[in-house]
Structures are given as C-alpha cells and as structure tokens.
Amino acid sequence: MVEGAGFRPALGDRRGHRLYYLKPVAQDRRTDPWSALLDAGREDGRLVREAREGPGRATLVKPPAELHPDVLAALARQEIEHLYSHQADAVHSAWKGPTIITTGTASGKSMCFNLPTLDVLCRDARARALYLYPTKALAHDQARALAAFGLSKRVRPAIYDGDTPRETRAQIRRTANVVLTNPDMLHVGILPNHPAWADLFANLAIVVIDEAHVYRGVFGSHVANVLRRLRRIAAAYGTEPRLLLTSATIANPVELAERLTGLENVQLIAQDGSPAPDRRMSVWNPPLTDEALGARRSALAEAAELLAELVREGARAICFMKSRKGVEVLSRLVKQALEDSHPELADRIAPYRAGYTPQQRRELEGRLTRGELRAVITTDALELGIDIGELDAAVVVTFPGTVASLRQMWGRAGRRGRGLAMYVAGEDALDQFFCRHPEDFLERPVEAAILDHESPLIFRQHLLCAAHEGPLWGGDGEFLGPRWEADAEVLLSAGELRRRPAHAAGEEEDQLPESAGRGGLTSSTYVPRRPGSYPAAEVSLRSASPESFAIVDVSSGELLGATEATRAHSTVHEGAVYLHLGRSYEVRELDLDRRRALVSPFEDDWYTQPKRQTxxxxVRLLDSRQTLGVTLSFGEVSVTETVLAYQRRRLSDHAPVDLVPLELPPTSFSTQALWFELDAEELEESLPLDALLGSLHATEHAQIAVLPLIAMCDRWDIGGLSTNYHPQTGAPTIFIYDGHPGGIGISRTAFARFEELCEDAQRLIAECPCASGCPSCVQSPKCGNLNEPLSKNGAVALLERMLQAAAEPAVPAGL
Known part of the structure; x- marks a missing residue:
C-alpha cells in the first residue's frame, strides 16, 4: 500500500508490519462480510475510527540442520519445508540458554519450543520435559500438536491436571516424558510430592512456560515463587532444566521472564517472521441515549446486533466478554436475532466459558476446530493460543483490561487472509476515553507486566512450602533470593519453622536426595515445625493472603470458592449480591467465627455496593520527590476499612433503591502506596471545603481509572483515599494503594510514572461531555463513599494546576 494523503504509519509496531490509519470514509471498495456493517457505522457515527494492519509477507528459512534427523523427518511428513524466521531463531536461542518469544498471535510460537524439546527427547531417551499452561484447554491443544509430529516411539506426552483420572496418574509419572500441567497442579500436586516424581526431576531437561504474560499481579507473584521452588527441587535431583517462555507482546518481556524464573540473561525473540493478514480494525461506540447523563445503548445489545449481521453475511467470528453471565446473555441475544431470518444459523452459535465439565469443554473445542460453529462467544478462556481454526472476525466487547490482551484477542481475526478486528466500547471511563482518543488507543504501547515474588505475605507462604519440600539451607539463595533468611526468621518467630542443627540425621522431613551441593550440610537449616502438615494445600495462587473466607451455596452445599479475609467484609457481607463465574448469589450470612459466607442463587434485578470508611x-517512607507542584511519596501503609452499610441499585439504570446499615468490625492490612500532598493554603483560596473534598475525590477516581493504562492491572486491584487533611502529612492528601496485602508493585509503577498518570486523568475528565460527572469519567463502581462528594470541574482545575506547574521553570533550592 502506498502512503499518501490521509495515511500515516503507526508508531511502536514491533512486528515489522506497517499499520495505517484511515480517513473515516470507505477507501477500499472490495466487498467483505463486514463491508455493509462498517458503511452503516460511518454514516451514523458509531464507527469512530478505522485502521488497517498488513498485509505482510512471511520470512521463511530452512529448519536448522542441527536438529535430530527424526525431528527433521517429522517436519517433512507434515510437509513443513520451511520455518518462519523467528522459529529458527528461537531454536538456536533455546540451545544456548533461557529464552522468551513474544511474536504475534497465530505466529507459530508453539513450534519455537516444541522443536528444541523434541530434539532433546530424540537424543536422550531418559530426558523429560514439563509444559506449563494457564488453562486446561491450552494443554489439550498442545498435546494434539505434539501427537501430530508422529514421534510416538520417542515422545510420550500426557496431561496431568485436575481432570486426570486418579488411576492413570501413577502411570503418567512412570512413562510420560512430556508432562503437560498448570501452575496450580505443579504447586499443590507435584512439588510437595517430588519423591514420587523423582524420575522426572532427575532427568528434567526443558521447562516450557506458555502465555507468560498471564502471570502478573498476585497470580504472577505466586507463580514466580512456584518456578523458583521447581528450580530448587530440580537442582536437588542434579538437573538444571532450560526454561523457555512465550508471551503476547508486552512492554517488558525480558524483565517479566527474569522476575518469573529468577534467572538472568534471558534471550528475547521478538522479530516476527510470520505473515500478517490484511486486517481491518474498528472502534465502535454505541449511540447516546441520554446526552446529559452520558448514558449509551447497552454494549451487549450493540454487540448482539453486530455479531448477528456478521454471521448472516458469512463470517466466522469470535466474540470476547469479561463475565460468564455476559457470555450467556450475549449468546442468547445473537441466537434470538438469527432465529426469525436464518434459523439454521442460530444452532451454530455457542458460548464457551468456565464452568463446563471436561466432556462439554472437549466437545465444544472439537466443534470449533472442525469449523461447525459460525460464532463463539467466550470469556478470556480463548484469548490464549488455542488453535480454533480459521476465523474472519474478532469482536471485543468493552475494554478487556489491557492493550496487550486486546491485541491478543484481535489477533484471532483474519486467519483466512482478510479479517475484521472490532472493539465495542461500554460506558466505563476507559472505554469512553479510548473512543475520544482512538488514535491514542490504537497506537498506545502495550503495558508492562508487574509482579513481585518477594511480596512478604506471598513469599512467606511459599517459603513454608519450600521447607516442606526439603530443609532450607544457605545455598537456597540461588533460587529463593538473597533475602530469604530474614523471612525465614519471621516464620521461625511465628512458630511455623524451626531451626535444625547442622548434621542432624534421621529427620523424616528431609525428603530431598543428597545430590551435589546439599549432601553433608555444614550449617543449620530451617524445617517445618509441623512436618506432617501440607502447606501447599492452604495456599491459593490467586490470593495474596493466606487467610480467607469460604463461600458456600446453601442450596446445594457446594463450596463455590473463597475470598481474601481482607475483602470479605466488603464483598460477602450479609445481603451482598455476589458474582461467581457469572452467576449471581445473595449472601444470607457472613459467619466471622467460622470464616465462611453462606449464599443462595439470586435472580432479582439489583446489585449491591458497600459503603466503607477507610x-x-x-508506616514507612521508601521514596519521595517533588513534581507537578506536589510532594509525591511512596512507601508502606496500613489500610483500615470498616463497612458501614450497603446500597442496593437497580441493574437497569443503576438508580439507588435503599441503604441498609451493617455492623461489622474493622479490618486492616499492610500494603504499598503512593501519596501526594497538596498546598492547603492555595487550595483553600480557590475552593470551599465541600468543593475541595469533591475535587480530591474525583481526582483520586480518575487516577485509579487510568492506572491500568500504564500497569497491567484491573481497577479492582487498586484502592484509594482522598482527604482534605491527613494527620501524618498535615495537608490535603491523595493515597493510591495496592489492594492486595503486601502489595504487588502497582503503586510503585504509578509512583515512577506519576506525571503520565496525571496527564491521562486530566484528559479523561476534561474531555468527557457530561455536565457534572458520570461513569465515563469520575464515578467509580467500587467507591466506598457511593460516589459522594464528587466535583468534576474541581478535579479538572486541580489536575490542570498540577500539569501547569510542570511547565513552569523550577525554582532552585534555597531561594
């Protein structure tokens, strides 16, 4: 395509394919299944921006000649004469050391780790490999891919997860040389029972960590510790496996790989050699229904109309939704839209989400790969690299939380050469921010994945698990980090560990073999005080705190799950409407003594929002600087919350129904935070007290709303507090803190990029067309004060004053 008037190359495209932004007119008159739909969107203004990516040619090379002859023969049997250049680069890199591959969706990343794995297995009959996947579907997909090589005499893959029948597990441990599992099973089923897996660990040559960008935040911080424990156990059995990772495009792939694994000098393969389809990208905003209130047509209704039209016109489509309930509702709406005019198509629409039985999941995946379905509506379960055949269109309903996830989802479109990638905005602040700045949205760099394996509560839980797997000793710093002993002393004081003298023999808790470097320990070690315990079973990889409340459905007796103790009062208080896997439940009782919430299915048309005092x-100042005319600080804080009441609101229009008082004790947790202090005298001159409180509060909301733009997190991972006077700072202060005990690095990132955070927050509010604040700018769905007071104009003035201070010349210290 020739650049000319109306076209400009995009910024920051790592793949080497050129991306062009188009004028809002029909530049390309070729007819696609979505042509009429996009024409209609241009005419009525719902299509706010278009862009085109590609097409781009593949860069092909011969498979590395050094691969084992059987592997080369297997490629030939599959009629694979060439590899994409990045696949060959990845093979060579894997032979040298740990590697992360970050090429685009559908670029054949699996081949990047399958080839070096198969090469090792063909050369060494005793070698073993471990593949880690975040979802069961991915593991099954990869098992099929390995079987396709036809190396059954040398390669014996087996899936080992919660669905694996117990009677086959012993056989898998004995015979499988590629074990496909997930971090949860590795954490709770394999590492604590490593003697039963001795053959695997004694011959472990390769560990594959697929979709590594998923491992961020609390989950990533846990998985980083699980991988350190894995390396520690492997070393005890005398092996040092090569770690290979794949990831969607993120801002910090090497940093993520090194933080996850604890290794240094991880090599990056990012130059994509796969072909890029001719993909049309569209940003779609549902029409306003009430301009003053900023209300828009439901994104669900809009998406149902779009999907039905795409299916009628012959497109194969995938649609991504955040919640399981949304998946079911949208699936039903699309089927209803098709039943009158095209009833034969209605049966070819299916939802795919969590909660299916293994048999149901396999059946749906089979229909997808065979092309029997015309549209599938899913949660992020299919965001990841599962091969589900050729798709024409990918529709994402509301912002999925990160630009990286959006691009991963959009990458599903165009498997047949041409495709449509569409984003349907909701009324949330970020959605409307992107609709007002579609160029910024489409060009925006992907976010950095954040995790902190040394977050104190998380790290100590895994330190206890590691001690159960084998005594902790001085040499463990190589795996657990140089500061592990300080945390071991904390566990010692808490009565969780005990110190064992050097050369103590006959201790049954020492399960590790005496391999090189461990035999004949000459210093004291740390061992569990209760050797018969099973600490891994008490550690959820999705929770930062070991203390939790069970959630029990009283209608069936089923244990639905658990929630962190620090969140229980605000999420499962008596009368709360609790959402689990897309289904609504009402909390009948919160039993503080037994640490459980008793719930029952709920069908009414309202939801609840807690009113909290925070x-x-x-506790500890870690860093501070002057910027934007404020004093900005970062450190450790203690957050105390008291849930005072809850408000019921109608689902249809979010109008309040009533306010129900509660009597609950306060809860506290320690975490990390940034806070900034403003000049009280300057603010009081321009703002009366009520306006000051509303301005600070609205500023806090806007900053929390846009923080996910610079850190891969959800606004529910972040908390905030604004006050006209804080007793420790003596000034008006806004706090933004990690919502998980101990912190996971979110507020640290916000501290480092505070100026960018303020710029985005100011744009979010100032450009919203509402009169006095709405869900698209300063109102928050999680506000503990029920969005009172809020001053949109005051927040704009406050942020503009701060940004103006950045433009003024600095005054030298002492003048």
Whole structure:
C-alpha cells in the first residue's frame, strides 16, 4: 500500500508490519462480510475510527540442520519445508540458554519450543520435559500438536491436571516424558510430592512456560515463587532444566521472564517472521441515549446486533466478554436475532466459558476446530493460543483490561487472509476515553507486566512450602533470593519453622536426595515445625493472603470458592449480591467465627455496593520527590476499612433503591502506596471545603481509572483515599494503594510514572461531555463513599494546576 494523503504509519509496531490509519470514509471498495456493517457505522457515527494492519509477507528459512534427523523427518511428513524466521531463531536461542518469544498471535510460537524439546527427547531417551499452561484447554491443544509430529516411539506426552483420572496418574509419572500441567497442579500436586516424581526431576531437561504474560499481579507473584521452588527441587535431583517462555507482546518481556524464573540473561525473540493478514480494525461506540447523563445503548445489545449481521453475511467470528453471565446473555441475544431470518444459523452459535465439565469443554473445542460453529462467544478462556481454526472476525466487547490482551484477542481475526478486528466500547471511563482518543488507543504501547515474588505475605507462604519440600539451607539463595533468611526468621518467630542443627540425621522431613551441593550440610537449616502438615494445600495462587473466607451455596452445599479475609467484609457481607463465574448469589450470612459466607442463587434485578470508611496510616517512607507542584511519596501503609452499610441499585439504570446499615468490625492490612500532598493554603483560596473534598475525590477516581493504562492491572486491584487533611502529612492528601496485602508493585509503577498518570486523568475528565460527572469519567463502581462528594470541574482545575506547574521553570533550592 502506498502512503499518501490521509495515511500515516503507526508508531511502536514491533512486528515489522506497517499499520495505517484511515480517513473515516470507505477507501477500499472490495466487498467483505463486514463491508455493509462498517458503511452503516460511518454514516451514523458509531464507527469512530478505522485502521488497517498488513498485509505482510512471511520470512521463511530452512529448519536448522542441527536438529535430530527424526525431528527433521517429522517436519517433512507434515510437509513443513520451511520455518518462519523467528522459529529458527528461537531454536538456536533455546540451545544456548533461557529464552522468551513474544511474536504475534497465530505466529507459530508453539513450534519455537516444541522443536528444541523434541530434539532433546530424540537424543536422550531418559530426558523429560514439563509444559506449563494457564488453562486446561491450552494443554489439550498442545498435546494434539505434539501427537501430530508422529514421534510416538520417542515422545510420550500426557496431561496431568485436575481432570486426570486418579488411576492413570501413577502411570503418567512412570512413562510420560512430556508432562503437560498448570501452575496450580505443579504447586499443590507435584512439588510437595517430588519423591514420587523423582524420575522426572532427575532427568528434567526443558521447562516450557506458555502465555507468560498471564502471570502478573498476585497470580504472577505466586507463580514466580512456584518456578523458583521447581528450580530448587530440580537442582536437588542434579538437573538444571532450560526454561523457555512465550508471551503476547508486552512492554517488558525480558524483565517479566527474569522476575518469573529468577534467572538472568534471558534471550528475547521478538522479530516476527510470520505473515500478517490484511486486517481491518474498528472502534465502535454505541449511540447516546441520554446526552446529559452520558448514558449509551447497552454494549451487549450493540454487540448482539453486530455479531448477528456478521454471521448472516458469512463470517466466522469470535466474540470476547469479561463475565460468564455476559457470555450467556450475549449468546442468547445473537441466537434470538438469527432465529426469525436464518434459523439454521442460530444452532451454530455457542458460548464457551468456565464452568463446563471436561466432556462439554472437549466437545465444544472439537466443534470449533472442525469449523461447525459460525460464532463463539467466550470469556478470556480463548484469548490464549488455542488453535480454533480459521476465523474472519474478532469482536471485543468493552475494554478487556489491557492493550496487550486486546491485541491478543484481535489477533484471532483474519486467519483466512482478510479479517475484521472490532472493539465495542461500554460506558466505563476507559472505554469512553479510548473512543475520544482512538488514535491514542490504537497506537498506545502495550503495558508492562508487574509482579513481585518477594511480596512478604506471598513469599512467606511459599517459603513454608519450600521447607516442606526439603530443609532450607544457605545455598537456597540461588533460587529463593538473597533475602530469604530474614523471612525465614519471621516464620521461625511465628512458630511455623524451626531451626535444625547442622548434621542432624534421621529427620523424616528431609525428603530431598543428597545430590551435589546439599549432601553433608555444614550449617543449620530451617524445617517445618509441623512436618506432617501440607502447606501447599492452604495456599491459593490467586490470593495474596493466606487467610480467607469460604463461600458456600446453601442450596446445594457446594463450596463455590473463597475470598481474601481482607475483602470479605466488603464483598460477602450479609445481603451482598455476589458474582461467581457469572452467576449471581445473595449472601444470607457472613459467619466471622467460622470464616465462611453462606449464599443462595439470586435472580432479582439489583446489585449491591458497600459503603466503607477507610483510614490509612503511613508506616514507612521508601521514596519521595517533588513534581507537578506536589510532594509525591511512596512507601508502606496500613489500610483500615470498616463497612458501614450497603446500597442496593437497580441493574437497569443503576438508580439507588435503599441503604441498609451493617455492623461489622474493622479490618486492616499492610500494603504499598503512593501519596501526594497538596498546598492547603492555595487550595483553600480557590475552593470551599465541600468543593475541595469533591475535587480530591474525583481526582483520586480518575487516577485509579487510568492506572491500568500504564500497569497491567484491573481497577479492582487498586484502592484509594482522598482527604482534605491527613494527620501524618498535615495537608490535603491523595493515597493510591495496592489492594492486595503486601502489595504487588502497582503503586510503585504509578509512583515512577506519576506525571503520565496525571496527564491521562486530566484528559479523561476534561474531555468527557457530561455536565457534572458520570461513569465515563469520575464515578467509580467500587467507591466506598457511593460516589459522594464528587466535583468534576474541581478535579479538572486541580489536575490542570498540577500539569501547569510542570511547565513552569523550577525554582532552585534555597531561594
């Protein structure tokens, strides 16, 4: 395509394919299944921006000649004469050391780790490999891919997860040389029972960590510790496996790989040699229904109309939704839209989400790969690299949380050469921010994945698990980090560990073999105080705190799950409407003594929002600087919350129904936070007290709303507090803190990029067309004060004053 008037190359495209932004007119008159739909969107203004990516040619090379002859023969049997250049680069890199591959969706990343794995297995009959996947569907997909090589005499893959029948597990441990599992099973089923897996660990040559970008935040911080424990156990059996990772495009792939694994000098393969389809990208905003309130047509209704039209016109489509309930509702709406005019197509629409039985999941995946379905509506279960055949269109309903996830989902479109990638905005602040700045949205760099394996509560839980797997000793710093002993001393004081003298023999808790470097320990070690315990079973990889409340459905007796103790009062208080896997439940009782919430299925048309009182205490200042005319600080804080009441609101229009008082004790947790202090005298001159409180509060909301733009997190991972006077700072202060005990690095990132955070927050509010604040700018769905008071104009003025201070010349210290 020739650049000319109306076209400009995009910024920051790592793949080497050129991306062009088009004028809002029909530049390309070729007819696609979506042509009429996009024409209609241009005419009525719902299509706010278009872009085109590709097409791009593949860069092909011969498979590395050094591969084992059987592997080369297997490629030939599959009629694979060439590899994409990045696949060959990845093979060579894997032979040298740990590697992360970050090429695009559908670029054949699996081949990047399958080839070096098969090469090792063909050369060494005793070698073993371990593949880690975040979902069961991915593991099954990869098992099929390995079987396709036809190397059954040398390669014996087996899936080992919660669905694996117990009677086959012993056989898998004995015979499988590629074990496909997930971090949860590795954490709770394999590492604590490593003697039963001795053959695997004694011959472990390769560990594959697929979709590594999923491992961020709390989950990533846990998985980083699980991988350190894995390396520690492997070393005890005398092996040092090569770690290979794949990831969607993120801002910090090497940093993520090194933080996840604890290794240094991880090599990056990012130059994509696969072909890029001719993909049309569209940003679609449902029409306003009430301009003053900023209300828009439901994104669900809009998406149902779009999907039905795409299916009628012959497109094969995938649609991504955040919630399981949304998946079911949208599936039903699309089927209803098709039943009158095209009833034969209605049966070819299917939802795919969590909660299916293994048999149901396999059946749906089979229909997808065979092309029997015309549209599938899914949660992020299919965001990842499962091969589901050729798709024409990918529709994402509301912002999925990160630009990286959006691009991963959009990458599903165009498997047949041409495709449509569509984003349907909701009324949330970020959605409307992107609709007002579609160029910024489409060009925006992907976010950095954040995790902190040394987050104190998380790290100590895994330190206890590691001690159960084998005594902790001085040499463990190589795996657990140089500061592990300080945390071991904390566990010692808490009565969780005990110190064992050097050369103590006959201790049954020492399960590790005496391999090189461990035999004949000459210093004291740390061992569990209760050797018969099973600490891994008490550690959820999705929770930062070991203390939790069970959630029990009283209608069936089923244990639905658990929630962190620090969140229980606000999420499962008596009367709360609780959402689990897309289904609604009403909390009948919160039993504080037994640490459980009793719930029952709920069908009414309202939801609940807690009213909380929050206090913060600064515990330790870690960093501070002057910027934007404020004093900005970062450190450790203690957050105390008291749930005072809850408000019921109608689902249809979010109008309040009533306010129900509660009597609950306060809860506290320690975490990390940034806070900034403003000049009280300057603010009081321009703002009366009520306006000051509303301005600070609205500023806090806007900053939390846009924080996911610079850190891969959800606004529910972040908390905030604004006050006209804080007793420790003596000034008006806004706090933004990690919502998980101990912190996971979110507020640290916000501290480092505070100026960017303020710029985005100011744009979010100032450009919203509402009169006095709405869900698209300063109102928050999680506000503990029920969005009172809020001053949109005051927040704009406050942020503009701060940004203006950045443009003024600095005054030298001492003048």
């Amino acid at each position: 206090d913060t205490e600064i």
